[in-house]
Amino acid sequence: MDKGQNTGGLMSSAGLVRYFxxxxxxxxxxxxxxxxxxxxxxxxxxxxLSFIS
Structure with a gap:
């Protein structure tokens, strides 16, 4: 994996936060x-009901 590449940790949950x-x-x-x-x-x-039957 490239060190400069964003893994999307926060971006992946941003839609859920906005939805809720x-x-x-x-x-x-x-x-x-x-x-x-x-x-x-x-x-x-x-x-x-379980005691009755």
């Missing part, structure tokens, strides 16, 4: 706490 920084007004927004609570409740429901 942009927000869409029409996108669904869910609070992270809501996802955690939903996951916990789903786990409890699955455990209860």
């Amino acid at each position: 920084d942009s927000e869409d007004d029409k996108a669904i927004r869910i609070d992270p706490k809501t996802i955690i609570v939903f996951g916990l409740l789903l786990g409890v429901v699955i455990q209860v």
